[in-house]
Amino acid sequence: MxxxxxxxxxxxxxxxxxxxxxxxxxxxxxxxxxxxxxxxxxxxxxxxxxxxxxxxxxxxxxxxxxxxxxxxxxxxxxxxxxxxxxxxxxxxxxxxxxxxxxxxxxxxxxxxxxxxxxxxxxxxxxxxxxxxxxxxxxxxxxxxxxxxxxxxxxxxxxxxxxxxxxxxxxxxxxxxxxxxxxxxxxxxxxxxxxxxxxxxxxxxxxxxxQPTDAQPDSLPLELGDAPVSIDYSRPTIVIAGAGPNYSGASHGVPIFAEPSSGLRGDYHSINNYRFLIEQRPDLIDQIEQIIIVGKPTLSRPVLALLRRPNLRVFVEKSIYGHFDLYGNATQIGNQIEVLAEPDEAWLQQWLQVDQDFIAPKSDRFERRQIIEEVWLASQVESQLLLGASRMIREADFWAPAVEIEVYSNRGLAGIDGTIATATGLALSNPELTTRALIGDLTFLHDVGSLVIDPNDGELDLQIIVVNDNGGSIFESLEMAKTLDRESFERLFKTPQIADLKKLAEAYGWNHVYATDELELRAALKQTGRIVIEVALA
Ligand SMILES: Cc1ncc(C[n+]2csc(CCOP(=O)(O)OP(=O)(O)O)c2C)c(N)n1
Ligand SMILES: [Mg+2]
Missing domain, CATH: 3.40.50.970 (Thiamin diphosphate (ThDP)-binding fold, Pyr/PP domains)
Known part of the structure; x- marks a missing residue:
């Protein structure tokens, strides 16, 4: 004292x-x-x-x-x-x-x-x-x-x-x-x-x-549940939602991996699954068991899979809490008792179909190319935060089979705080390049988080804004089809006229427009704090 x-x-x-x-x-x-x-x-x-x-x-x-x-x-x-x-x-x-x-x-x-x-x-x-x-x-x-x-x-x-x-x-x-x-x-x-x-x-x-080394050890998973018994020899898939999903790959069966699961690059991942769900009902119909890891949130077709009759649904307990949307989980837990090993032919059949699938291609520079460029640029010494809204859903179709460090706020999937979350990621790993891939409204929602604290030091932090002039995610929802265009735009799409370049620069950030793949690729190599704006019609 x-x-x-x-x-x-x-x-x-x-x-x-x-x-x-x-x-x-x-x-x-x-x-x-x-x-x-x-x-x-x-x-x-x-x-x-x-x-x-x-x-x-x-x-x-x-x-x-x-x-x-x-x-x-x-x-x-x-x-x-x-x-x-x-x-x-x-x-x-x-x-x-x-x-x-x-x-x-x-x-x-x-x-x-x-x-x-x-x-x-x-x-x-x-x-x-x-x-x-x-x-x-x-x-x-x-x-x-x-x-x-x-x-x-x-x-x-x-x-x-x-x-x-x-x-x-x-x-x-x-x-x-x-x-x-x-x-x-x-x-x-x-x-x-x-x-x-x-x-x-x-x-x-x-x-x-007091004794030293009070650093927290890695935390235990909650144990003590009755083991979940899985007969993997029956046609089984894993649906991997937002991660971390350390165990997702360990089941040895095909994985339908949302982009924020961190499992897109896994050997078992069926990366064209969003297309195949609709185009290969013959295969989908064969599925008898689904194991859910993480929190799947991105698409209605995936959730619809879970409602199919005569399905056994196993839910692995996750950081995101209790996932059982339709109350049909057969078992929930995190210890697995393997009753029979996976059927290799089932896995190989899916991998082959995935490999043979040719996704629709377009010559225009659009969301697919943005996702591929950002994903590939993030393979080394990088971490990527996917904002809520359309781009993460597009990534569910297009994210390549490459493992990267990926995050997303899927607890509540808000569009708020995304720039700040990315900054926090950058602060905790300043040796990496941190990228956030977000929409224009998501950017404006959190634009105040561009305020720089000079004491944070130099960060390689890229905010990639897909500027499609409003919330284009709403274009795919019911009201876009029922409302007249003017009402839809005013009430939902909320087009904006903000000058993102001026905003970025006012806060002391660099800003660059990327109008094609090459410009985007070059921008993604820049260092420092930068807003990369990709304008889409
Ligand atoms: C805090 C919060 N408010 C509202 C929403 C509802 N919401 C979901 S997506 C979206 C529009 C996002 O638009 P933008 O960031 O431009 O993305 P886009 O879909 O156009 O790519 C809104 C308002 C939300 N998810 N979170
Ligand atoms: Mg938008």
Missing amino acids: PDSLTTDSPAQVFAANVVAELVAGGVTDFFIAPGARSQAITVALGQLAAAGTINLHVRLDERSLAFTALGASLGGFRKPVGVVTTSGTAVANLHPAVLEAHHSGVPLILLTADRPHELRGVGANQTTNQVGIFGDAVVKCFDVAAPSEADLVAGRLPDLAKALVAEAMQLCQQSQIQAGPVQLNLAFREPLSGLTPNAQTVYEELLKS
């Missing part, structure tokens, strides 16, 4: 201990937005960052902040990261990313500063009910009372911080399947911060007093 014990702010002592415990527990990256009520946490994190102990990232907009944190956690194999906000609407701005994290098993530690209990519900500035604000999207919300002078004098604050962080860390990453956000709603009384104790010193003391 420092000598100046009684002059320390209880807020600062507690904040320093909370963050030191988090770091000792393995959290290396923190995301903060400026604010008064959270100043003790921010000061403490600043000290740890100055000492080189943590990576600290600053954002203005908390919505962007939280998606950036989400991307960073994803890029680090779902490691827990800290997110810090002040009180009030700042907290509410975390909500979209918290929902996505909840639905896709991403461990976020939300440190939301709050007024002390005596100032709640009495009209104090910037005060709302932050307890339970995220509902069941957080594993738990801890409502932590403001540290008091009495706590400080009694020397209780380090132990309080230790117990709090230990439980929070445990809850946010219980297993691969049950990971998710936790909220530490931390009340603080004035004085809201001080310069002592220095959080780096608190951290170093902490390390001396």
Whole structure:
């Protein structure tokens, strides 16, 4: 304990201990937005960052902040990261990313500063009910009372911080399947911060007093289910939705791999499956069993497969929770008991049909070529984020049989926060080129995430925008056929007239137009932060 014990702010002592415990527990990256009520946490994190102990990232907009944190956690194999906000609407701005994290098993530690209990519900500035604000999207919300002078004098604050962080860390990453956000709603009384104790010193003391190597091990899958018994000798396929799907390939049967499954390059993957579903009913009719891994979301024909009569559907538990859309899963679990080995002839028949299939070709530069170029450019030292909307669905048809590091926010498939998520991925793997392939509305939705924090350093980050002047995904839906064109455009397609080049440049990004494959290929080789705009009619 420092000598100046009684002059320390209880807020600062507690904040320093909370963050030191988090770091000792393995959290290396923190995301903060400026604010008064959270100043003790921010000061403490600043000290740890100055000492080189943590990576600290600053954002203005908390919505962007939280998606950036989400991307960073994803890029680090779902490691827990800290997110810090002040009180009030700042907290509410975390909500979209918290929902996505909840639905896709991403461990976020939300440190939301709050007024002390005596100032709640009495009209104090910037005060709302932050307890339970995220509902069941957080594993738990801890409502932590403001540290008091009495706590400080009694020397209780380090132990309080230790117990709090230990439980929070445990809850946010219980297993691969049950990971998710936790909220530490931390009340603080004035004085809201001080310069002592220095959080780096608190951290170093902490390390001396506890065994080292508290880094989280890789998380166990949830075990203990009754094994799922599969007779692979019957005609079986795997449908692989959004990943990570480490086990998808291990079944030894044909895989229908959505592009965000990470399995397109696998030997078993039938990459023309979206065409074959419609063109080879003879083969589809033979399927007797389907194993679902990850979260399939992209197409109605795939989901329709699951509703076929006399089908056995096995669901492998995933990070995305319980997937059983039609309530017809025969068994759900993650331990498999192999009753009989796969039929090699069945697999070979599918691989042959896939290889022989000739996809419709067009000479125009369109989405197919964009996907192929982006995919192939991403084979080495790269990671790719697929935005929601049309391009990920086009990739379901066209993504080549090449393994790449691929991500997508399929927990809720929002078009929000995509630039921020890509930035988070880039921050967590700065040695890679990070690409996001998104639509024009998705770009505009999150354009504020182009704000650059110069302290983030040089990132190779490419936002590839397919600008088709509005939400072209809606063209394929019911209302596009029933509504008159004008109503459809005004109500759904929402064409926009934004100048993306000016926007990008205003935020300090490079911008380049790509009008054909060669220009796109060249643009994809550029370094730095760049918006690559591909205009399509
Ligand atoms: C936050 C959020 N709001 C609304 C939607 C509904 N939505 C799905 S796709 C889409 C349009 C996206 O358009 P664009 O990014 O241009 O992609 P395109 O389909 O044209 O390639 C919208 C509004 C959503 N998924 N998420
Ligand atoms: Mg569009």
